[in-house]
Amino acid sequence: xxxxxxxxxxxxxxxxxxxxxxxxxxxxxxxxxxxxxxxxxxxxxxxxxxxxxxxxxxxxxxxxxxxxxxxxxxxxxxxxxxxxxxxxxxxxxxxxxxxxxxxxxxxxxxxxxxxxxxxxxxxxxxxxxxxxxxxxxxxxxxxxxxxxxxxxxxxxxxxxxxxxxxxxxxxxxxxxxxxxxxxxxxxxxxxxxxxxxxxxxxxxxxxxxxxxxxxxxxxxxxxxxxxxxxxxxxxxxxxxxxxxxxxxxxxxxxxxxxxxxxxxxxxx
Amino acid sequence: xxxxxxxxxxxxxxxxxxxxxxxxxxxxxxxxxxxxxxxxxxxxxxxxxxxxxxxxxxxxxxxxxxxxxxxxxxxxxxxxxxxxxxxxxxxxxxxxxxxxxxxxxxxxxxxxxxxxxxxxxxxxxxxxxxxxxxxxxxxxxxxxxxxxxxxxxxxxxxxxxxxxxxxxxxxxxxxxxxxxxxxxxxxxxxxxxxxxxxxxxxxxxxxxxxxxxxxxxxxxxxxxxxxxxxxxxxxxxxxxxxxxxxxxxxxxxxxxxxxxxxxxxxxxxxxxxxxxxxxxxxxxxxxxxxxxxxxxxxxxxxxx
Ligand SMILES: Nc1ncnc2c1ncn2[C@@H]1O[C@H](COP(=O)(O)OP(=O)(O)OP(=O)(O)O)[C@@H](O)[C@H]1O
Ligand SMILES: [Mg+2]
Numbered sequence: 253x254x255x256x257x258x259x260x261x262x263x264x265x266x267x268x269x270x271x272x273x274x275x276x277x278x279x280x281x282x283x284x285x286x287x288x289x290x291x292x293x294x295x296x297x298x299x300x301x302x303x304x305x306x307x308x309x310x311x312x313x314x315x316x317x318x319x320x321x322x323x324x325x326x327x328x329x330x331x332x333x334x335x336x337x338x339x340x341x342x343x344x345x346x347x348x349x350x351x352x353x354x355x356x357x358x359x360x361x362x363x364x365x366x367x368x369x370x371x372x373x374x375x376x377x378x379x380x381x382x383x384x385x386x387x388x389x390x391x392x393x394x395x396x397x398x399x400x401x402x403x404x405x406x407x408x409x410x411x412x413x414x415x416x417x418x419x420x421x422x423x424x425x426x427x428x429x430x431x432x433x434x435x436x437x438x439x440x441x442x443x444x445x446x447x448x449x450x451x452x453x454x455x456x457x458x459x460x461x462x463x464x465x466x467x468x469x470x471x472x473x474x475x476x477x478x479x480x481x482x483x484x485x486x487x488x489x490x491x492x493x494x495x496x497x498x499x500x501x502x503x504x505x506x507x508x509x510x511x512x513x514x515x516x517x518x519x520x
Numbered sequence: 521x522x523x524x525x526x527x528x529x530x531x532x533x534x535x536x537x538x539x540x541x542x543x544x545x546x547x548x549x550x551x552x553x554x555x556x557x558x559x560x561x562x563x564x565x566x567x568x569x570x571x572x573x574x575x576x577x578x579x580x581x582x583x584x585x586x587x588x589x590x591x592x593x594x595x596x597x598x599x600x601x602x603x604x605x606x607x608x609x610x611x612x613x614x615x616x617x618x619x620x621x622x623x624x625x626x627x628x629x630x631x632x633x634x635x636x637x638x639x640x641x642x643x644x645x646x647x648x649x650x651x652x653x654x655x656x657x658x659x660x661x662x663x664x665x666x667x668x669x670x671x672x673x674x675x676x677x678x679x680x681x682x683x684x685x686x687x688x689x690x691x692x693x694x695x696x697x698x699x700x701x702x703x704x705x706x707x708x709x710x711x712x713x714x715x716x717x718x719x720x721x722x723x724x725x726x727x728x729x730x731x732x733x734x735x736x737x738x739x740x741x742x743x744x745x746x747x748x749x750x751x752x753x754x755x756x757x758x759x760x761x762x763x764x765x766x767x768x769x770x771x772x773x774x775x776x777x778x779x780x781x782x783x784x785x786x787x788x789x790x791x792x793x794x795x796x797x798x799x800x801x802x803x804x805x806x807x808x809x810x811x812x813x814x815x816x817x818x819x820x821x822x823x824x
Binding site: 261262362 | 593
């Protein structure tokens with residue numbers, strides 16, 4: 253029993269968050285195959301069906317910036333997949349940490365604080381998105397979906413879009429005390445419409461003007477615009493900056509709310 | 521190790537801990553004994569520096585939990601009332617991942633995990649997932665996990681609730697070993713035998729207050745007699761007998777299903793009861809326990 257013991261000590265905040273990532277990684281190494289469908293295969297099926305199958309029926313035109321539909325849809329599909337995946341990772345898995353598995357209670361009984369735990373959670377989501385994004389970009393490359401090296405940057409754009417969505421959803425999860433019925437509602441009435449109507453598959457100019465603001469407030473639309481900007485070009489510096497600022501604002505507001513609710517739930 | 525004065529915990533309007541004074545010394549095993557809802561876990565969580573106190577003073581390891589929570593937690597081991605293991609990881613991984621949160625190196629947690637699995641008799645299940653383990657194994661793993669950082673102070677919230685007798689004895693044995701190595705233990709329980717076995721000193725808690733404090737033997741001496749005579753009657757036959765026996769002992773407790781007579785000699789009291797024509801269905805003479813202390817202090821039994 254008596255190991256010449258360096259007893260426990262407090263680690264820095266970034267390190268603490270990173271240790272949480274390490275914990276997730278331990279899990280991921282055991283279970284990564286179970287995540288293959290949602291992070292690997294599903295976006296690919298979409299790319300093939302929409303970009304190549306459906307896309308063959310779409311004439312390049314003003315709406316697609318004169319490009320083939322495959323080129324038009326590939327970057328946005330990545331951003332949309334990232335947003336969906338991020339929301340998924342921030343709902344039931346986070347609620348479980350509080351409620352079912354209660355592993356958040358275990359973590360916060362160590363020197364790691366609730367805020368660092370949240371940071372680790374967000375970092376983990378970012379890492380997952382980054383990994384999935386790289387796989388997607390490589391496979392899409394084989395289909396000839398990319399015109400230039402902007403494809404390397406689009407992974408970062410998609411990850412940022414996803415993490416911006418994850419932060420407020422984690423705040424929501426931290427205030428959920430029932431079995432999480434509201435997550436289903438969130439998926440049906442927010443995430444799905446957001447995926448369909450944020451300029452992923454067609455430009456939002458097709459949406460009646462009175463409803464277009466719904467796309468404007470959707471983080472995914474900003475992510476899609478940026479994703480297309482870095483791969484296809486044609487996005488001015490100022491609009492690009494605007495999109496970045498918007499995503500940053502969603503992330504910051506969501507992250508602060510999540511932090512507040514993480515503490516409220518874990519430090520009682 | 522722990523110093524609490526007029527410690528209070530409120531949840532909204534509800535006062536779960538109502539001003540308790542506790543002083544735990546280095547190296548001792550200290551117990552909180554009390555029924556459901558007494559405020560044991562609330563107190564433990566404040567000491568574990570995961571739950572801020574509402575009022576009063578508290579220092580743990582000489583530090584203030586409100587300001588130095590992480591530094592305190594780095595030196596504590598915590599066994600929560602409910603297991604919160606990572607059920608999708610293996611036994612070994614649970615120990616290693618948890619140990620890393622204490623800033624321990626990979627090689628250190630690897631070595632430590634192996635030692636602790638040995639200690640908790642879980643080596644055979646080292647690379648099995650936690651989910652299908654029995655309740656007792658999970659509990660042992662939770663205890664093992666709490667030791668990963670070589671804590672100076674170990675907080676155990678009902679360590680053996682739900683375990684079979686054999687598993688309980690194994691846990692007790694392990695706790696004795698830790699104590700002999702100088703680890704300070706704080707245990708909550710509503711098993712009086714556990715409190716008597718483990719604790720050098722304990723407080724009896726009820727309704728958020730401390731009803732009494734002392735060593736198990738002290739408490740029994742102070743609040744109970746040496747022996748107890750228990751008389752059981754068929755339903756409905758107990759009522760008329762109470763008047764016949766209530767002068768046979770120093771004190772008499774009437775429970776729904778039996779009468780307890782507190783006396784220096786149970787046998788003598790039983791003989792005299794027989795002489796008065798009292799015919800219980802069964803009778804039992806036993807030594808007083810903390811259960812009796814609790815009954816005396818609160819008028820209620822410990823385990824409903
Ligand atoms: N987070 C909370 N919010 C509101 N009330 C709480 C909370 N935690 C505990 N309580 C209340 O405080 C009281 C004391 O609870 P506590 O868990 O400390 O008791 P306990 O002595 O550990 O009981 P048990 O033996 O059942 O574990 C209970 O009435 C409980 O309902
Ligand atoms: Mg309790």
